[in-house]
Amino acid sequence: MLYEIAEIAKKELESNCDAYEIYVEESKSIDLDSRKEELNFAKEEIEKGIGIRIIKDNKIGFAFTSNMEKIAETAKQAIENSKLNKVDENYSFSEVEPVRDVKDVYDKKFNTLSVDESVELLKAVISQATDSGCEVTGSGFSASAGKSLIMNSNGVSVENMETGFGMALSVTIQKEGQISTAYDSTSSRFCDLDGEKLASEVCNLAKNSLDTKAIETNDYDVVLDYYAATGLLQTFLNAFDGENVRRGRSILKDKIGSEIANPTLSIIDNPLLEKGMHSTKCDGEGSVSKQTDLIKDGVLNSFIYDIYTANKAGAKSTSNGYRGSYLTTPMISPSNLEFKFSEMKDLSEIDNGVLTTSVLGAHTANPISGDFSVEASNAFKIENGELADPINKAMISGNIFEIMKKVEGLKTEIKQYGSFIIPKLLVHDLRVVGQN
Numbered sequence: 001m002l003y004e005i006a007e008i009a010k011k012e013l014e015s016n017c018d019a020y021e022i023y024v025e026e027s028k029s030i031d032l033d034s035r036k037e038e039l040n041f042a043k044e045e046i047e048k049g050i051g052i053r054i055i056k057d058n059k060i061g062f063a064f065t066s067n068m069e070k071i072a073e074t075a076k077q078a079i080e081n082s083k084l085n086k087v088d089e090n091y092s093f094s095e096v097e098p099v100r101d102v103k104d105v106y107d108k109k110f111n112t113l114s115v116d117e118s119v120e121l122l123k124a125v126i127s128q129a130t131d132s133g134c135e136v137t138g139s140g141f142s143a144s145a146g147k148s149l150i151m152n153s154n155g156v157s158v159e160n161m162e163t164g165f166g167m168a169l170s171v172t173i174q175k176e177g178q179i180s181t182a183y184d185s186t187s188s189r190f191c192d193l194d195g196e197k198l199a200s201e202v203c204n205l206a207k208n209s210l211d212t213k214a215i216e217t218n219d220y221d222v223v224l225d226y227y228a229a230t231g232l233l234q235t236f237l238n239a240f241d242g243e244n245v246r247r248g249r250s251i252l253k254d255k256i257g258s259e260i261a262n263p264t265l266s267i268i269d270n271p272l273l274e275k276g277m278h279s280t281k282c283d284g285e286g287s288v289s290k291q292t293d294l295i296k297d298g299v300l301n302s303f304i305y306d307i308y309t310a311n312k313a314g315a316k317s318t319s320n321g322y323r324g325s326y327l328t329t330p331m332i333s334p335s336n337l338e339f340k341f342s343e344m345k346d347l348s349e350i351d352n353g354v355l356t357t358s359v360l361g362a363h364t365a366n367p368i369s370g371d372f373s374v375e376a377s378n379a380f381k382i383e384n385g386e387l388a389d390p391i392n393k394a395m396i397s398g399n400i401f402e403i404m405k406k407v408e409g410l411k412t413e414i415k416q417y418g419s420f421i422i423p424k425l426l427v428h429d430l431r432v433v434g435q436n
Helices: 004-011 073-083 108-112 117-129 195-208 227-239 242-244 307-313 401-402
Strands: 019-035 038-058 059-065 133-150 157-175 178-187 218-224 265-267 292-296 337-341 352-360 371-383 386-390 393-397 407-410 414-416 420-422 425-435
Touching: 004 019, 004 038, 004 073, 019 117, 019 371, 038 073, 059 073, 108 133, 117 133, 117 157, 133 337, 157 352, 178 195, 218 227, 218 414, 227 352, 227 371, 227 401, 227 414, 227 420, 242 307, 242 420, 337 407, 393 401
Parallel strands: 218 352, 337 420
Antiparallel strands: 019 038, 019 133, 038 059, 133 157, 157 178, 218 425, 265 292, 265 337, 352 371, 371 386, 371 393, 393 425, 407 425, 414 420
């Protein structure tokens, strides 16, 4: 069916532009949300659409539609839209390359998953949380299956199929006038989410965060839990965007070959990772997926590019031109970012430290300098290798680029949150400002 749709557009485009790219997408999704313990939103949606990009006289044009009766008109509109843009010789489309399969990114169980079954899965999480003595403030479940095809005038034709499942829970607990909250989420390519484990861990976190104590202002060994780490790492990641580098908005410009991180750390952008949440045969431009070593043993090795930015920089695409949907054009984005440490520390090695589960205000970090000041949330003292009292309030400040020069991996479970595949991270001598 996707090929038939693409062929209609192809016939309209072949003799009317210099080059074309056709992206067809079909998806089905189930989304549930609860407010407190009551389900307040349930949606099952099927969507189909086509996005068309063309190049004519070195000008780019784009148009899209979800009306399968208007494919030819959309192709004509893409050509018309190109007339509004400036001449730019850096536009081009992907070339044919051998395509590698990706493993375990589609779960056939989605084909038989119903809204009612999804509701029962979410209700079980809510029940587990309330039975543990927590009040649920919100929860959600999502499941989606998608199929896409990208075809262009260079002969590229790649089809992808994928599924994704997610669950989230936020709770609060009150005790003798004290209130504590906690949140977490989990995701998978398969319908194998452990809702019971999620509810148990979130409730335990909320309970353990009661009876907080003040902490003295000092430099500490700070353990960044998964959410805390990903919040701060986003600023670090922005510096690898090829467009930011080209425009001089990255502190890493001109630092290829320089040591910018702990020598025990390597970071790999891996869109071919088995079960990876962002694994795919190709990116949203049809560039065949390939691994890119961003950092190798602490040394900056590469930035990430889509085709256009690579052409402007005199580089090659790293297959990082991804689309949100057929409604959008490709943008530079990571796939699965594997943080691999050759050496790992153990919690027992930390004598005097702080663990923070998440941070508030990470979005305020300076995207160029990397300076940040955030509030620690669900934070705990670490004393003699063990978690101790929960911390009342504290601010953590530092510089993400300086942090990465001394960051270490902690011997913990490796999890994927967004693009980041990480253990908990350990940073030495980070400033923690206590508040009463």
